[in-house]
Amino acid sequence: MRNFKKTIAGVLVLGTCFTVSQGGLAAGGSVHLEPSEIDPDNVSSLQRGARNFMNYCSGCHSAQYVRFKTIGKALELSEEQLIDNLMFNAEKTFETIRSAMPPEDGARWYGKAPPDLSLMARAKGADYIYNFLKGYYVEPGSPTGVNNVVLAGTSMPHVLWELQGYQEAHFVEHVENEGTDEEIRTAVFEDFRPLSAGSMDAGDYDDFVRDTTNFLAFIAEPIRQDRRKLGVWVLMFLIFFFVLAAQLKKQIWKDVQ
Numbered sequence: 001m002r003n004f005k006k007t008i009a010g011v012l013v014l015g016t017c018f019t020v021s022q023g024g025l026a027a028g029g030s031v032h033l034e035p036s037e038i039d040p041d042n043v044s045s046l047q048r049g050a051r052n053f054m055n056y057c058s059g060c061h062s063a064q065y066v067r068f069k070t071i072g073k074a075l076e077l078s079e080e081q082l083i084d085n086l087m088f089n090a091e092k093t094f095e096t097i098r099s100a101m102p103p104e105d106g107a108r109w110y111g112k113a114p115p116d117l118s119l120m121a122r123a124k125g126a127d128y129i130y131n132f133l134k135g136y137y138v139e140p141g142s143p144t145g146v147n148n149v150v151l152a153g154t155s156m157p158h159v160l161w162e163l164q165g166y167q168e169a170h171f172v173e174h175v176e177n178e179g180t181d182e183e184i185r186t187a188v189f190e191d192f193r194p195l196s197a198g199s200m201d202a203g204d205y206d207d208f209v210r211d212t213t214n215f216l217a218f219i220a221e222p223i224r225q226d227r228r229k230l231g232v233w234v235l236m237f238l239i240f241f242f243v244l245a246a247q248l249k250k251q252i253w254k255d256v257q
Helices: 002-016 042-059 068-074 079-083 101-109 120-122 128-133 202-218 224-252
Strands: 063-067 136-138 146-148 165-176 184-197
Touching: 042 068, 042 202, 063 068, 063 202, 068 079, 120 128, 120 202, 128 202, 136 165
Parallel strands: none
Antiparallel strands: 136 146, 165 184
16 A cells, blocks of 8 residues: 555656646745736747747847747748748748847946846746736836836836836835834835826736747747647556556465465
């Protein structure tokens, strides 16, 4: 009975190796992260996300660990569609996504070169990216005129301001150990208040950001679908082999008291 339990536990542990959380690792400090609710199986969303990335992100950010050919296959795009709609700064489908901005220029303009986004969704999580792209607010003292509630002091400007518009963040003061020598006062984010409208309403902008986040989650692990399918077959094999082994053991030891 003990060996049986160990075997079942082993199968379950192995099964967890073939599952993945859509949100990934969350890293947002004290700011509450809304769930991104991305759908990695939604090809239409991934196609829109790829369009968004190439139009709004690839000017500064690269994705050097994924090839256009891989993107086209997963997003069900023909080579002609891939070349016409996504490959703005590449000539061959086996090339990776390169930033249009030279790294040295990025470092001079923003203080450091914009990071490669190939693995950003795995490093930070989809929820982090989703909330970061929604988290910009106007801050006059900032070099870019904006700040972000998810990543305070970010050097990245609000490149989607024409779509979202501008908003201000409302903070409330939080006091710890009030009246003592160890009193600590911190500003806690409460909500956003719109300042100017963008070309999209709030719902459309959320969908835009969600599609973009979905694509970033895809390029962070483009073999996710194949891995999950393989995982199902592996688990089926292990269950079948376990049943077969149990029956074989029962047959061999049936005469042993």
